Amino acid sequence: MKKTLLLFLIFFPIISCGSSDEEKPTSNENMYFPPLTGDIWESKTISNMNWNxxxxxxxLDYLELKHSKGFIILVNGKIILENYFNGHLATTNWYWASAGKTLTSTVTGIAEQExxxxxxxxxxxxxxxxxxSLPLAKENLITNKNLLTMTSGIEDIANGDCVTPDCLTYSADAGTRWAYHNVYVKLQDVIAKATGQTYSNYFNTKLRDKIGMNGSWFVLDNNSVYASTTRSMARFGLLMLNKGKWNSEQIVNENYFNAATTTSQSINLSYGYLWWLNGKSSYHLPQSQLQLPGSIIPSAPNDMFMALGKNDQKIxxxxxKKMVVxxxxxxxxxVNLALSDFDETLWQKINALYQ
Structure with missing residues (x-):
């Protein structure tokens, strides 16, 4: 991570041994999807991948040193590395923090296509x-897309994560300012009102159960937070790697997926629909209006998109590379941030697996 990231800390498998297609993460084999139930998940060994x-x-030493609990690398849907640390088990649920914003983004797309x-x-x-608490004319400027892109214009610092009407105050007209804010959670209320069912029920039926995830939503410090096993998080990452399709079923349509995982507005080029985007020419950080030059994680692939949560929850x-990490x-x-120099060092070590 660039040194500029350190200014904001107060707020927020290896080298190839040959030349065949199988040696690289870009193998042309068909995408694998694990069964919806049970513990079966096909894997490939480091030696089969011709990784270092x-x-x-x-x-693994770095991950354990840095307080990790679960770590998975998938290539073409198959497990290449799966490790648990510090007493965590494969069957233990853990919270996604803001990485779960991408679940809300995806369910919003599903509700729209329906x-x-x-x-x-x-x-x-x-x-x-x-x-x-905005004047009516200003409130009426805010669209669902503004919530997806963090451009609602709602004040992002003074009222913390509170999303009751008295806490949602005016900072700028919708669409004119990018600011990372918990107001996105109102999309869950929109989905509940629009579908006539609870958000969690709709989520479970339309997304969770269709890809074999476990887990549930709970409220923590005014945030709607999801918790699941590490493998369930990997299932969601695999769905996104396959452009919203699980096996033969298109869970969320590809047009929405493409919009969600590309630059969504002109202010923060590194942000889609609640997804972070690597490899852009500039980026903003939460609770900052500064535009910082370059890619968020310089050592990581430029086409990578990311779900990033507090305390370093990562997708x-x-x-x-047909890869999910x-x-x-x-x-x-x-440090309670979604972004830190941990990302940069981690990707240097991941790159050592196959470069």
């Missing part, structure tokens, strides 16, 4: 007026 075995232990909502409609069409999806655990450096 001497790079594995330094990676005709329940339109992301370009104003939020008050679904929640009624007065869901913020990294790399289409060019999952990390769950406590904060790597005792």
């Amino acid at each position: 075995p001497t790079a594995v232990q330094p990676l 005709g329940f909502l339109n992301i370009n409609n104003k939020v008050s069409n679904y929640l009624g007026t007065g869901w913020t 990294y999806v790399v289409p060019s 999952i990390r769950m655990g406590d904060a790597a450096d005792n």
